[in-house]
Amino acid sequence: MVPIAYYLILAAVLFCIGIAAFLIKRNVITIFMSIELMLNAVNLTFVAFAHMWHQVAGQIFVFFVMVVAAAEAAVGLAIIIALFRVRQTLNVDQINLLKN
Amino acid sequence: MQIALFIIFGLLAVAGALNLLFQRHPINSALSLIVVMMSLAVLYFSLGAEFLAAAQVIVYAGAIMVLFLFVVMLLNAGEEERTHGSKSAYIAGVPGAAAVFCLLSFVFLKNKAALGTTQLGGYLNNAVSNLTDISHSLFTNLLLPFEVTSILILVAILGAVVLARKEL
Numbered sequence: 001m002v003p004i005a006y007y008l009i010l011a012a013v014l015f016c017i018g019i020a021a022f023l024i025k026r027n028v029i030t031i032f033m034s035i036e037l038m039l040n041a042v043n044l045t046f047v048a049f050a051h052m053w054h055q056v057a058g059q060i061f062v063f064f065v066m067v068v069a070a071a072e073a074a075v076g077l078a079i080i081i082a083l084f085r086v087r088q089t090l091n092v093d094q095i096n097l098l099k100n
Numbered sequence: 101m102q103i104a105l106f107i108i109f110g111l112l113a114v115a116g117a118l119n120l121l122f123q124r125h126p127i128n129s130a131l132s133l134i135v136v137m138m139s140l141a142v143l144y145f146s147l148g149a150e151f152l153a154a155a156q157v158i159v160y161a162g163a164i165m166v167l168f169l170f171v172v173m174l175l176n177a178g179e180e181e182r183t184h185g186s187k188s189a190y191i192a193g194v195p196g197a198a199a200v201f202c203l204l205s206f207v208f209l210k211n212k213a214a215l216g217t218t219q220l221g222g223y224l225n226n227a228v229s230n231l232t233d234i235s236h237s238l239f240t241n242l243l244l245p246f247e248v249t250s251i252l253i254l255v256a257i258l259g260a261v262v263l264a265r266k267e268l
Contacts, residue, residue, distance in 0.1 A: 001219070002106045005212040007143070010110045012204040014136070016197040017117040023193030024121065027180040029172055030129050036164065037117060037133060040140055043152075051147045051218055056233045059149050060242060063234070066159050067249045071256035073164045077171045078263035084175050091180065 007048040014041035028083070028090050032076055039069050102220040105146050109139040124179040126172045130165060137161045146220055150230045 018041060021034035043062045050058025080090070087095055116135035123129045137160045145153040208215070238246055 001217045002102050003212055003217050004215040005208040006106065006110075007147070007218070008208045008215070009205045010106075010113065010143075012201055012208070013114055014117050015204075016201040017114070017121055019200065020193055020197040021117075021121045023189040023197075025129075025180070027126055027177060029126050029168065029175075029177060030120075030180070033120065033126075033129055033133050033168060036160075037120065037136060040137060040160070043156075044140055044143060047144050047147050047149050047152060048218075050149070052216055056230070056237060059152055059230075059234055060238060062149075062152050063155065063238070064245070064249065066155060067253065070159060070164055071252055073167055074256050074260040075263065077167055078260040080171060081175065081264045090175065090177050 004048050004052050008045060011041045011044040011048070014038075014044070026091050026093060028080055028092050028095070029077075031092065032073075032080070036069065036073070039065060102146055102218065105142065105220075109142045113139040113143070126177045126180075127169065130168050130172060133168075134161050134165050137165070147218060148230060151234050 015038050018034045018038035021037065022031055025031050025034060043065055046058040046062045046065070050056060050062075083095065084090060089095065113136045116132045116139065119132035120129045120136070123132060137156060141153045141156040141161075144150075144156060
């Protein structure tokens with residue numbers, strides 16, 4: 001018997017670590033990984049609420065989030081590869097063509 | 101039983117996420133993200149979402165993270181260096197994330213009684229499996245969104261092939 005609130009707080013912890021990693025990390029691949037971490041945290045919230053309401057709608061939402069995350073990962077990593085070919089770097093501080 | 105599962109795998113997930121944050125090398129970050137996803141799969145299982153637990157292991161840990169590791173090795177990504185930009189991100193980002201966490205956990209703890217508690221293995225005690233329930237509503241009520249996701253996946257495949265071509 002674990003309170004639902006504990007699951008939600010665990011999801012909040014993971015989400016906030018994801019935010020911090022997104023802002024602190026400088027490698028574009030690791031930044032992309034922290035987005036995946038945030039998506040996972042939100043998925044845990046969906047599953048906990050689906051459990052709370054005794055319905056599968058939340059689980060189906062998680063299923064669609066997984067599908068979209070897979071598509072996003074494929075396209076995003078292709079963009080990273082194209083970016084690396086042009087700039088020869090993965091550091092986001094050096095990818096500043098649109099700055100200034 | 102469930103509180104033990106929750107504590108063990110919750111702590112493992114948080115430790116993996118913190119390791120993702122503190123490791124400098126992308127390979128180490130990717131491996132710690134796999135730890136997070138596996139522990140989340142166990143938590144899904146304890147919440148009665150067996151299908152999602154399996155999908156989490158197969159899709160996230162099996163497919164997406166392999167793609168990540170493949171790209172890290174393809175691009176030969178080394179350790180990241182600390183720069184001036186990351187200093188300002190420390191100053192602004194860590195208090196911001198802490199503030200978001202404090203707000204969320206305050207709201208959740210305030211409504212702890214209203215949110216209720218969980219039972220191990222979920223809510224489906226009436227002989228219908230989780231997979232049957234999900235597939236029933238996925239292939240009847242939500243058939244159109246389900247089919248539209250196949251178009252999304254097709255577009256994503258084509259986009260990945262076009263973007264990763266040699267001559268862009």
